[in-house]
Amino acid sequence: MTVRFLSAGDRALVAEFGDRVDRTLSDDVLRLDASLRSSGLPGLVETVPTFRSLMVHYDPLVTSRADLEDAIAGLLDRQGEPRGSATLWRVPVCYEGEYAPDLAEVARLTRLTPGDVAALHSGVRYHVYMIGFLPGFPYLGDLPPQLALPRRADPRVRVPAGSVSIATTLTAIYPYESPGGWHLIGMTPIRLFDVTRPRPALLNPGDIIQIEPIDPPSFASVKQAVDSGNYQVANEPIIQ
Amino acid sequence: MSAGLKVLAPGLHTTVQDLGRPGYQAFGVPVSGALDGFSLRLANALVGNRLGTPAIEILISGPAFEVVADTVRVALAGAGAGLAIGAEKKRFAAGQSVTVPRGEVVQVVVGHQSASCYLAVEGGIAVPLVLGSASTYVRAAIGGLDGRALRQGDFVPLAIARASDRPELRLSSPVPGTGDQPIRVVLGPQQEYFTEEAVATLLDNEFRISQSADRMGMRLDGTLLRHRRGWDIVSDAIMTGAIQVPGSGQPILLLADHQTTGGYPKIATVISADLRVVGSRRPGDSLRFAEVTVETAEALCRDAERLLTEMVTRLEPVPDGPKLDLGSLYDDNLISGVVSGLD
Numbered sequence: 001m002t003v004r005f006l007s008a009g010d011r012a013l014v015a016e017f018g019d020r021v022d023r024t025l026s027d028d029v030l031r032l033d034a035s036l037r038s039s040g041l042p043g044l045v046e047t048v049p050t051f052r053s054l055m056v057h058y059d060p061l062v063t064s065r066a067d068l069e070d071a072i073a074g075l076l077d078r079q080g081e082p083r084g085s086a087t088l089w090r091v092p093v094c095y096e097g098e099y100a101p102d103l104a105e106v107a108r109l110t111r112l113t114p115g116d117v118a119a120l121h122s123g124v125r126y127h128v129y130m131i132g133f134l135p136g137f138p139y140l141g142d143l144p145p146q147l148a149l150p151r152r153a154d155p156r157v158r159v160p161a162g163s164v165s166i167a168t169t170l171t172a173i174y175p176y177e178s179p180g181g182w183h184l185i186g187m188t189p190i191r192l193f194d195v196t197r198p199r200p201a202l203l204n205p206g207d208i209i210q211i212e213p214i215d216p217p218s219f220a221s222v223k224q225a226v227d228s229g230n231y232q233v234a235n236e237p238i239i240q
Numbered sequence: 241m242s243a244g245l246k247v248l249a250p251g252l253h254t255t256v257q258d259l260g261r262p263g264y265q266a267f268g269v270p271v272s273g274a275l276d277g278f279s280l281r282l283a284n285a286l287v288g289n290r291l292g293t294p295a296i297e298i299l300i301s302g303p304a305f306e307v308v309a310d311t312v313r314v315a316l317a318g319a320g321a322g323l324a325i326g327a328e329k330k331r332f333a334a335g336q337s338v339t340v341p342r343g344e345v346v347q348v349v350v351g352h353q354s355a356s357c358y359l360a361v362e363g364g365i366a367v368p369l370v371l372g373s374a375s376t377y378v379r380a381a382i383g384g385l386d387g388r389a390l391r392q393g394d395f396v397p398l399a400i401a402r403a404s405d406r407p408e409l410r411l412s413s414p415v416p417g418t419g420d421q422p423i424r425v426v427l428g429p430q431q432e433y434f435t436e437e438a439v440a441t442l443l444d445n446e447f448r449i450s451q452s453a454d455r456m457g458m459r460l461d462g463t464l465l466r467h468r469r470g471w472d473i474v475s476d477a478i479m480t481g482a483i484q485v486p487g488s489g490q491p492i493l494l495l496a497d498h499q500t501t502g503g504y505p506k507i508a509t510v511i512s513a514d515l516r517v518v519g520s521r522r523p524g525d526s527l528r529f530a531e532v533t534v535e536t537a538e539a540l541c542r543d544a545e546r547l548l549t550e551m552v553t554r555l556e557p558v559p560d561g562p563k564l565d566l567g568s569l570y571d572d573n574l575i576s577g578v579v580s581g582l583d
Contacts, residue, residue: 006428006429006430007426007427007428007429007509007534008426008428008429008477008479008482008506008509009425009426009479009481009482009509009510009511009512009534009537010426010511010512010513010534010537010538010540010541011479011512011541012477012479012509014429014476014477016429016476019473019474020474021474033266045262045263046262046263046264046265046266047266048265048266048477048500048501049266050474050475050476050477050501051474051475051476052474052476053476053477054477055265055476055477055479057262057265057479060512060537060538060541060542061541061542061545064535064538065534065535065538066535130475130501131266131267131268132268132475132477132499132500132501132502133268133499133500133501133502134268134379134380134499135264135267135268135269135380135382136267136268137268139475176380193267193268195370195371195382200264200267200269200371201264201267201268205266
């Protein structure tokens with residue numbers, strides 16, 4: 001494993017492990033993230049894990065880029081430590097009708113049936129690579145290779161909250177209504193991000209997602225439970 | 241009855257801000273907070289608040305408030321800005337506190353020297369904290385007053401209903417001007433994605449802030465910056481002050497509300513000490529950039545912090561109550577700004 005340190009001004013540096021979307025690189029990033037978070041290093045402000053690098057924010061009144069680089073190099077030498085806790089989440093998704101506006105087109109482009117697309121999409125577990133773009137927006141992967149498609153040529157101005165989408169080798173869920181260029185193949189009634197919760201983001205980078213397909217009546221009842229605050233997304237701890 | 245400021249006119253983009261909500265970028269939540277944290281802290285010091293107390297950020301064009309409290313002590317920070325108070329529109333320059341009684345109108349005049357200024361109120365703005373901060377982040381509708389910019393008719397709640405009984409404070413020396421100094425940058429994180437000519441262009445040429453500028457970022461007009469290794473990177477994290485360059489070659493300087501991650505290469509990052517300079521510039525203004533090392537940038541950050549500490553510890557009482565500003569503290573530009581701001 002090799003790491004490069006990149007400059008991001010005087011309050012952050014980037015520890016870069018590679019330049020691909022790749023599970024091994026992601027594990028390197030998340031392992032360093034976990035060890036930094038538990039390091040108690042003075043002047044460490046926050047860390048932001050992404051696909052292949054970790055941004056480390058620091059306070060130059062307390063520490064320096066040089067000291068931090070040394071400290072990170074030291075942490076990286078202690079390889080093989082488990083990266084701590086993660087959670088498996090069972091996320092209900094409806095792949096039918098109005099909830100899946102691009103499903104037919106995706107089926108056409110991939111030469112599959114809509115049912116096959118849904119079965120493939122919900123048939124694998126996804127790794128949460130990172131959260132970005134919007135509060136609580138998770139980048140999940142990897143898609144089954146048969147579902148890999150470029151982004152839509154014409155991005156939508158409004159993608160509804162809860163939309164489950166695919167593009168390139170990844171899948172994602174829009175936590176808020178927003179513009180977006182990914183293909184919308186389903187929708188979840190759960191809330192990924194809610195500032196009124198003690199932990200506003202449901203998912204952490206490094207968590208695992210298992211999608212549970214639901215039909216429109218189930219979607220409606222789960223949605224009602226979510227809206228009234230009576231829904232708990234099924235989850236279990238996973239050992240790594 | 242609860243104390244507050246009633247918004248008579250909202251200004252262009254007036255929001256409640258503090259020093260932001262660090263700690264949630266890993267979950268996609270931008271830090272937000274004042275574009276010019278230096279001025280926000282100075283304004284708070286002038287009214288006797290803790291420096292990170294929620295205050296009001298004013299951009300380009302100033303709001304007007306009616307005082308709905310027994311008295312409020314306010315102070316403005318920002319180069320060239322001023323307050324016009326009451327029916328007679330008595331003018332007070334930025335850099336001193338003034339206490340205003342119930343029913344009076346406080347008009348903020350931004351002036352021409354800086355695009356931003358900060359109005360602090362003794363006791364602070366009493367909005368609920370969201371993830372530890374009062375900062376407004378409009379895109380996700382969190383923080384501030386209902387997660388949005390102020391509107392006419394809004395009631396901005398205040399923490400205290402009566403100003404404390406003590407002398408007004410003022411700066412003992414003006415904030416050192418930033419004039420048209422170059423904005424200092426550290427190259428990277430992705431300068432290697434650009435041609436040598438592009439890096440030279442960034443450092444040697446003048447750029448102009450386009451009309452497409454807000455709290456997320458400002459697009460810069462000027463010579464396009466050409467990529468050497470393509471313009472599509474595997475998304476990574478973004479630092480405030482980063483200059484990202486999408487496929488068009490037109491740089492975008494990212495500010496407090498920027499997205500936490502993105503897939504365009506970033507040629508350089510504005511140093512933290514100069515973010516307040518960027519925050520004071522407006523569409524149409526020109527910018528020049530100059531390169532410094534990380535070590536220099538860290539030292540400049542410490543210098544800026546020392547300057548703030550000095551200015552705060554050297555605040556002095558205003559001798560005979562609040563000083564009326566009789567033009568000596570205003571330049572011609574500001575007077576014309578006052579007129580246009582009030583008409």
